């Protein structure tokens with residue numbers, strides 16, 4: 001059997017999907033994930049934030065467990081104003097060792113509030129923000145980008161990130177205006193890594209075949225929707241074989257029972273638990289279309305759990 005290339009697995013920030021309970025599951029149960037990103041934490045535009053709010057965003061169980069924190073990367077979303085220097089100093093003082101800046105979110109509201117991919121079209125202004133962040137954060141600093149806002153300006157962006165001493169870049173090679181349409185343009189990884197060698201590749205990587213293709217560009221691989229669909233993909237990669245449908249079903253049952261019992265412990269109402277299972281099930285039930293449509297149409301939690 002062919003030997004698998006060494007890969008470092010990054011689970012992507014996914015607002016509304018990779019919440020603290022989902023991250024806790026993969027941190028504990030699938031240790032093959034090397035780095036686990038929080039969804040974006042929006043830095044307020046008029047004030048500092050309360051550290052309690054940030055701990056809740058990361059997940060207090062994760063924050064209090066150094067082993068889990070060692071693999072956790074906090075992602076922030078910049079805004080137009082706000083005391084950035086003080087905000088970053090606070091993050092630094094909280095002992096957070098890995099920070100990621102979201103420069104790729106294409107959401108209309110996010111961009112209108114000068115967040116995410118907005119910065120890809122305002123590189124001189126971005127440089128000022130990056131200087132403040134770099135001066136005030138001592139740990140590992142990465143940026144997550146797309147290949148441009150409405151046109152390709154990847155080289156300029158990467159040169160700027162180099163110049164501002166960003167340690168690592170995660171590239172999702174679509175334009176912001178493309179949203180999630182079309183295919184991620186993996187060919188851009190080749191030129192990107194020539195300018196910025198510390199490159200993490202991301203976008204439409206879901207299967208063992210995808211992993212083997214993109215590992216030609218980088219050994220650092222970030223997976224988003226594919227990680228929700230199959231949190232066990234890094235294990236499959238290491239064993240160089242897909243788990244059988246029966247094995248996958250057992251893993252899903254184990255995951256769902258963990259997820260539901262953690263949500264119940266945290267006193268979430270059943271309607272919220274149902275919503276969360278539907279949001280995740282949309283991805284992890286892709287191999288079972290009938291089951292998926294029944295779960296997504298379920299009126300209450302026990303009905304959804306019965307279909308699983």
Ligand SMILES: Cc1cc2nc3c(=O)[nH]c(=O)nc-3n(C[C@H](O)[C@H](O)[C@H](O)COP(=O)(O)O)c2cc1C
Nearest residue numbers: 012013014015039040102172203204205223224225
């Ligand atoms: C529902 C959803 C939420 C997302 N939330 C974030 C986010 O909070 N921060 C971020 O940088 N990217 C976010 N993304 C983008 C993903 O991290 C990733 O870059 C993108 O989905 C492409 O990778 P994939 O094809 O492996 O999913 C989100 C994507 C989706 C579909």
